[in-house]
Amino acid sequence: MPTVLITGAARGLGLDFTKQYAAKGWKVLACARSADGLKGIKGDIHHHALDVSDYKAVKVLAAKLSGEAIDVLICNAGVGGERDSNAQDLGTLDPAEWRRIFEINALAPLMMAEAFVEHVARSSQKKMVALSSVLGSIGNNNGGRYFYRASKTALNMEWSVLAKDLEPKGIICLALHPGWVQTDMGGPTATLTIEQSVPGMVKVIDGLKKSDNGRFLQYDGSELPW
Numbered sequence: 001m002p003t004v005l006i007t008g009a010a011r012g013l014g015l016d017f018t019k020q021y022a023a024k025g026w027k028v029l030a031c032a033r034s035a036d037g038l039k040g041i042k043g044d045i046h047h048h049a050l051d052v053s054d055y056k057a058v059k060v061l062a063a064k065l066s067g068e069a070i071d072v073l074i075c076n077a078g079v080g081g082e083r084d085s086n087a088q089d090l091g092t093l094d095p096a097e098w099r100r101i102f103e104i105n106a107l108a109p110l111m112m113a114e115a116f117v118e119h120v121a122r123s124s125q126k127k128m129v130a131l132s133s134v135l136g137s138i139g140n141n142n143g144g145r146y147f148y149r150a151s152k153t154a155l156n157m158e159w160s161v162l163a164k165d166l167e168p169k170g171i172i173c174l175a176l177h178p179g180w181v182q183t184d185m186g187g188p189t190a191t192l193t194i195e196q197s198v199p200g201m202v203k204v205i206d207g208l209k210k211s212d213n214g215r216f217l218q219y220d221g222s223e224l225p226w
Contacts, residue, residue, distance in 0.1 A: 013183060053104055
């Protein structure tokens with residue numbers, strides 16, 4: 001069966017990705033700082049303790065898994081910023097919060113892609129997916145949340161560049177928006193449940209073709225403006 005590696009795999013969207021792929025019979029490399037959220041899930045699940053911003057640990061894990069062929073790499077781990085904080089508001093911008101958000105949302109996924117590119121290249125499906133956000137779209141911008149928006153725009157550019165650089169290896173790179181989902185980040189008033197978003201994303205990922213390389217899609221497969 002195929003293999004998927006998921007970051008942020010023990011909570012929120014990442015946890016449901018883990019459940020979905022495990023239920024499909026895939027081997028799941030579940031990367032998360034703690035395995036607590038993974039308890040009781042049936043399937044071929046292998047927890048790997050990982051802080052995605054610890055780049056030495058990322059390289060160590062890549063070496064540990066050097067024999068693996070990873071069909072789908074899902075860079076899911078991300079942060080939205082402290083809730084009820086004005087750190088992303090013009091007039092009270094906090095540079096430390098900018099660095100934290102960019103570290104996890106933009107730099108960490110790229111470092112994961114770099115570390116695991118050969119694992120993906122040796123697989124059958126050859127897919128690299130970054131969970132982005134419509135808030136990173138320059139063409140669909142209604143203001144606010146400077147740091148989060150900019151971090152996802154940076155992530156989109158990285159994945160667009162990866163799509164070009166890794167095309168000779170046959171790797172399909174996709175930036176994927178989960179929708180506005182009822183998670184700790186999205187909040188209780190979001191328009192989608194996890195159970196609506198993740199199965200849609202899995203369907204999109206399952207159906208990816210070489211012609212989808214470098215696209216920016218949302219959970220229902222529709223195109224988003226860069």
